[in-house]
Amino acid sequence: MKSGLLCRSDYDFEDVKGVPSEELLEIVYCATLHNVYSLVPFTEHLGSGLDAVILSGRLSRVEEPFDVRGRLSEDLSNVGTVHVCQEKSTALGAALVARDVARGDSETLGVPIEFNEADTSSKVTSTNV
Known part of the structure; x- marks a missing residue:
């Protein structure tokens, strides 16, 4: 766990257990938007767009302290149909x-x-x- 978003943000793996802080959820939300929108130019270069966006993982379903699922679904809907996977998928x-x-x-x-x-x-x- 010494790489990736948590390490670069000075957070520890323990910080994502339970319900993470609003600040950490905002970082996860922004990173998810960045990752999905980074794919768009590649798919367009290949002559197609994204058919759908599949959100998996526990943090993509969090609704408190703010609605990560709703915000991601709304903000990614212009890229493709957004699906949020079930728990443990x-x-x-x-x-x-x-x-x-x-x-x-x-x-x-x-x-x-x-x-x-x-x-x-x-x-x-x-x-x-």
Whole structure:
């Protein structure tokens, strides 16, 4: 946890447990807007826009001390349809990917998985994203 938004903002991982301060929520809100709007030029360069914006993670659903979910949904609606994932959906997605990899599936969520059979320590060597 020594990188990313928390570290650059002088916050600690413990600061996001429970309901974070309004200042930290404002930083998360602004960072989310920045991240989504940063994708727009790339999608337009490829000849399409974003089909939808999917917000996952606990902080995207916070409604107090201010409505992060409502503000993000409203402010990102001109980019694409905004969907807010249900609680624990990020963890569930990660678990499903791990399950597919552990079973030796050839792909997970439509992304091919390459295995190096000679390397038994890590099993997965890369994915073609």
